[in-house]
Amino acid sequence: MAGFNKTDELGLLKRLHSDGEQLTGSDRRGFLKNAMAMMGGAAGVALAPSVLASDNLPPNVPSWTRSLGTGVVTHPYGMPSKYEADVVRRTVPWLTADPISSISFSPIHKLKGIITPNGLVFERYHAGVPTINVEEHRLIIHGLVDRPLILTMDDLRRFPSVSEIKFLECPANGGMEWRGPQMEGLQFTHGMLSCCEWTGVRLSTLLAEVGVQSEGKWILAEGADGAAMSRSIPLEKAMDDTIIVYAQNGEPLRPEQGYPIRMLNPGWEGNTSIKWLRRLEIGDKPWYQREETSKYTDLMPDGRAREFTWVQECNSVITSPCPENPFKGKGWYEIEGLAWTGKGKVKAVDISFDGGVTWRPTQLKGLVLSKALTRFSIMHNWQGEPLLLQSRAIDETGYVQPTLSQLRQSRGVNSIYHKNSIHTWQVTESGSVFNVQLS
Amino acid sequence: MAGFNKTDELGLLKRLHSDGEQLTGSDRRGFLKNAMAMMGGAAGVALAPSVLASDNLPPNVPSWTRSLGTGVVTHPYGMPSKYEADVVRRTVPWLTADPISSISFSPIHKLKGIITPNGLVFERYHAGVPTINVEEHRLIIHGLVDRPLILTMDDLRRFPSVSEIKFLECPANGGMEWRGPQMEGLQFTHGMLSCCEWTGVRLSTLLAEVGVQSEGKWILAEGADGAAMSRSIPLEKAMDDTIIVYAQNGEPLRPEQGYPIRMLNPGWEGNTSIKWLRRLEIGDKPWYQREETSKYTDLMPDGRAREFTWVQECNSVITSPCPENPFKGKGWYEIEGLAWTGKGKVKAVDISFDGGVTWRPTQLKGLVLSKALTRFSIMHNWQGEPLLLQSRAIDETGYVQPTLSQLRQSRGVNSIYHKNSIHTWQVTESGSVFNVQLS
Numbered sequence: 001m002a003g004f005n006k007t008d009e010l011g012l013l014k015r016l017h018s019d020g021e022q023l024t025g026s027d028r029r030g031f032l033k034n035a036m037a038m039m040g041g042a043a044g045v046a047l048a049p050s051v052l053a054s055d056n057l058p059p060n061v062p063s064w065t066r067s068l069g070t071g072v073v074t075h076p077y078g079m080p081s082k083y084e085a086d087v088v089r090r091t092v093p094w095l096t097a098d099p100i101s102s103i104s105f106s107p108i109h110k111l112k113g114i115i116t117p118n119g120l121v122f123e124r125y126h127a128g129v130p131t132i133n134v135e136e137h138r139l140i141i142h143g144l145v146d147r148p149l150i151l152t153m154d155d156l157r158r159f160p161s162v163s164e165i166k167f168l169e170c171p172a173n174g175g176m177e178w179r180g181p182q183m184e185g186l187q188f189t190h191g192m193l194s195c196c197e198w199t200g201v202r203l204s205t206l207l208a209e210v211g212v213q214s215e216g217k218w219i220l221a222e223g224a225d226g227a228a229m230s231r232s233i234p235l236e237k238a239m240d241d242t243i244i245v246y247a248q249n250g251e252p253l254r255p256e257q258g259y260p261i262r263m264l265n266p267g268w269e270g271n272t273s274i275k276w277l278r279r280l281e282i283g284d285k286p287w288y289q290r291e292e293t294s295k296y297t298d299l300m301p302d303g304r305a306r307e308f309t310w311v312q313e314c315n316s317v318i319t320s321p322c323p324e325n326p327f328k329g330k331g332w333y334e335i336e337g338l339a340w341t342g343k344g345k346v347k348a349v350d351i352s353f354d355g356g357v358t359w360r361p362t363q364l365k366g367l368v369l370s371k372a373l374t375r376f377s378i379m380h381n382w383q384g385e386p387l388l389l390q391s392r393a394i395d396e397t398g399y400v401q402p403t404l405s406q407l408r409q410s411r412g413v414n415s416i417y418h419k420n421s422i423h424t425w426q427v428t429e430s431g432s433v434f435n436v437q438l439s
Numbered sequence: 440m441a442g443f444n445k446t447d448e449l450g451l452l453k454r455l456h457s458d459g460e461q462l463t464g465s466d467r468r469g470f471l472k473n474a475m476a477m478m479g480g481a482a483g484v485a486l487a488p489s490v491l492a493s494d495n496l497p498p499n500v501p502s503w504t505r506s507l508g509t510g511v512v513t514h515p516y517g518m519p520s521k522y523e524a525d526v527v528r529r530t531v532p533w534l535t536a537d538p539i540s541s542i543s544f545s546p547i548h549k550l551k552g553i554i555t556p557n558g559l560v561f562e563r564y565h566a567g568v569p570t571i572n573v574e575e576h577r578l579i580i581h582g583l584v585d586r587p588l589i590l591t592m593d594d595l596r597r598f599p600s601v602s603e604i605k606f607l608e609c610p611a612n613g614g615m616e617w618r619g620p621q622m623e624g625l626q627f628t629h630g631m632l633s634c635c636e637w638t639g640v641r642l643s644t645l646l647a648e649v650g651v652q653s654e655g656k657w658i659l660a661e662g663a664d665g666a667a668m669s670r671s672i673p674l675e676k677a678m679d680d681t682i683i684v685y686a687q688n689g690e691p692l693r694p695e696q697g698y699p700i701r702m703l704n705p706g707w708e709g710n711t712s713i714k715w716l717r718r719l720e721i722g723d724k725p726w727y728q729r730e731e732t733s734k735y736t737d738l739m740p741d742g743r744a745r746e747f748t749w750v751q752e753c754n755s756v757i758t759s760p761c762p763e764n765p766f767k768g769k770g771w772y773e774i775e776g777l778a779w780t781g782k783g784k785v786k787a788v789d790i791s792f793d794g795g796v797t798w799r800p801t802q803l804k805g806l807v808l809s810k811a812l813t814r815f816s817i818m819h820n821w822q823g824e825p826l827l828l829q830s831r832a833i834d835e836t837g838y839v840q841p842t843l844s845q846l847r848q849s850r851g852v853n854s855i856y857h858k859n860s861i862h863t864w865q866v867t868e869s870g871s872v873f874n875v876q877l878s
Contacts, residue, residue, distance in 0.1 A: 062575060065717075068665045069567025071538035076527035078558040080516070081698045083573045084691045088515035099510035112638035112686040113602030118556050119517040120690060128508025134522045136501060160773050160818060163552035163805040199551035226507045247551040249688065251559060252523045259520045278504075334599050366602040367806075379599060 089120055090187055100128040105191030109324040114373040116194035118249050123256040124170050127226030130276055134260040143282035146211030153260050159201040165372045167195040167340045169312050171269035171417035178413045181435045186322035189435060195373040198264050200245035203238045216282040221263050224278035231272045232286035241266050267342030267371040268310040271296055301412030314341035314401050315420035316349055316393035327382050327431030336377040341395035348394045349376035355388030355438050387427035404437060528559055529626055539567040544630030548763040553812040555633035557688050562695040563609050566665030569715055573699040582721035585650030592699050595640055601682060602638040604811045606779045608751050610708035610856035617852045620874045625761035628874060634812040637703050639684035642677045655721040660702050663717035670711045671725035680705050706781030706810040707749040710735055740851030753780035753840050754859035755788055755832035766821050766870030775816040780834035787833045788815035794827030794877050826866035843876055
């Protein structure tokens with residue numbers, strides 16, 4: 001078995017000592033000069049002065065290098081490090097009358113890239129997470145069809161499958177902020193948002209199988225949870241890109257996400273993507289179920305309600321800095337965030353350092369996929385100046401993320417849902433970050 | 440709070456009863472006719488006869504619909520359903536002398552899409568998984584550089600980051616199969632394979648910061664584990680696409696994968712992607728460390744060893760059916776699998792039903808990314824005939840996955856590593872699937 005290499009240990013310590021002596025004075029200025037020289041372009045290298053702070057003493061060979069760790073048999077299903085115990089979903093106790101019908105928020109301030117790991121995908125349910133026996137669960141497709149069907153989960157897996165990376169967002173995301181800044185951190189202002197690779201069968205494939213009759217225009221999707229959560233889905237969406245999902249980031253769908261199967265309506269408000277899906281009924285008109293009349297409609301200033309407001313329109317937020325990720329000292333930082341739109345791809349994201357007076361383009365990083373989270377980034381050398389940070393996303397249809405006042409002008413302040421306006425973080429001279437709204 | 444809707448329950452039961460009566464005789468033939476009619480194209484709808492088996496009786500409203508589930512506060516970090524308890528990493532006890540220096544295999548027979556969820560990424564370590572305190576960990580960059588550096592993990596996060604979906608594979612994947620078919624299932628023949636979205640800082644960014652001297656041509660990467668696992672990496676790779684990774688599928692890197700940081704050399708054998716990375720030393724020649732001399736070299740028939748065989752060449756395997764996923768009765772199935780290459784993108788995957796005598800093209804599904812897992816798929820109406828299933832991948836460089844005899848001719852049978860030859864599954868008349876090798 002591999003043991004510790006004594007010779008190497010001594011060699012390393014010697015080298016560390018030698019290096020440590022060099023990390024002072026002129027060298028420090030050398031680093032900064034180098035960092036600045038490379039910042040000619042927007043994507044240049046950015047080394048913060050703190051990198052050379054005097055508390056960065058060379059470490060000794062640590063205890064974990066002097067000992068054996070844990071073996072492979074100890075974690076058949078892996079978990080995060082105990083040092084990341086704060087990277088968890090969180091709830092807001094007062095948000096709903098009971099935690100059995102509530103929501104948990106993804107820690108998006110701690111996440112990178114565009115994939116949300118399965119353990120941290122936000123949850124919303126109306127009667128708790130049911131524990132469903134996959135062997136007993138069935139999907140029933142009936143109504144205005146030529147050949148009604150009852151499918152086992154094994155049956156479903158025999159159809160051709162698709163895998164797509166799509167965001168999922170509750171339309172109430174940001175809903176507490178209509179009337180003023182209420183939540184302290186990014187996890188709660190924007191954390192009803194996740195993005196996974198979803199695998200399943202296109203609903204259009206199943207509908208071809210049952211044969212939708214000519215008068216069939218709507219589909220009732222019904223969950224097997226205690227709320228029998230249900231929504232009316234127009235046939236056009238079902239034939240476009242709806243997926244009956246059974247896997248999430250590769251593995252079987254998680255219980256909180258609808259195990260064993262859920263609907264996924266890419267780009268649409270999350271509650272239409274019915275979880276624990278048990279029944280699809282094809283009809284000629286919407287059903288006007290409880291969760292699309294008393295809830296998930298938008299109360300306008302004149303007292304009327306907008307209904308069937310399915311699409312999650314273009315939105316964005318800066319994830320670093322944010323209240324949970326303040327600046328720690330002066331120097332270079334990567335300012336980055338997430339943008340998304342239910343209408344296709346994000347085309348561009350601009351950033352403002354002065355509360356929307358002037359704007360600069362950011363770089364879109366990595367994959368830019370339709371109806372998926374998209375990362376944007378810009379380097380910034382922060383020298384202690386106060387900032388009013390904003391991001392403004394534009395999607396491929398030309399839709400521009402509105403300001404809060406624009407959104408209030410058209411929708412008033414009675415709404416809970418679909419608040420996609422430009423968000424503001426105030427950065428103080430100390431580097432602290434606060435959730436504010438500009439008048 | 441949302442309760443159960445009594446009216447709906449009665450309505451549902453009535454409808455189910457009505458549907459159930461229709462699921463016999465002529466309708467069953469109708470379904471099949473429909474399914475067959477739609478199979479004109481390779482991507483047509485495929486309904487298996489079993490969908491209408493008589494044991495598919497309409498279920499009653501199940502217990503989980505008649506009760507409340509668990510609330511949001513009960514799972515700050517989510518886990519899979521108890522009904523998927525068999526979707527776990529597994530080990531082969533005899534593979535190494537001790538589980539502290541061993542490997543676990545991803546359950547790739549149960550996974551879909553291209554992302555491997557973090558809890559199921561295969562593991563390989565040489566002295567166990569260390570428990571590293573992120574606050575105390577440092578990355579040291581020194582040697583033939585102008586400005587040596589010691590970075591905290593917070594420092595590292597201030598550099599511009601990249602997020603990329605890349606596969607990771609142990610070069611020993613399939614290594615037990617050089618001399619004959621030894622492992623019974625796909626998890627063990629090909630499970631040293633995973634694919635994640637990795638986030639971190641390009642090594643080239645850090646090297647620009649320290650200033651590599653002109654004689655600097657190689658980099659020693661050293662881990663902080665008890666084995667001080669280390670490999671020599673040529674500067675060309677480091678300047679090309681190597682990433683110093685701190686996040687995996689969005690969240691902080693997992694302990695088994697190198698928490699808090701690891702190297703990632705996309706497309707290269709997994710052990711070069713040093714985990715628990717603590718030190719990068721720039722030198723003028725390779726170090727010839729233990730794990731690149733006595734191990735991770737390929738013993739040729741003439742007794743010489745190939746060294747620095749970094750690239751994982753083009754490979755593929757059918758994931759369904761496989762020994763763990765047999766055919767359950769006649770009818771249509773989606774035959775699918777994974778292909779990958781360390782040289783860029785997969786260009787095409789062919790499939791043979793007759794042990795390589797004839798080949799048919801498959802469809803590449805979803806994202807086709809450089810140095811990432813790629814899904815291929817073809818529909819097949821299995822009528823009980825025995826099959827010898829093979830897949831053969833071709834990458835964008837024109838490299839064609841070799842047959843086993845081609846590989847043996849050039850490499851002999853002494854090797855453990857880099858066995859990327861065409862794999863054969865034998866499907867018997869009962870639908871069972873066996874790992875075989877053709878002479």
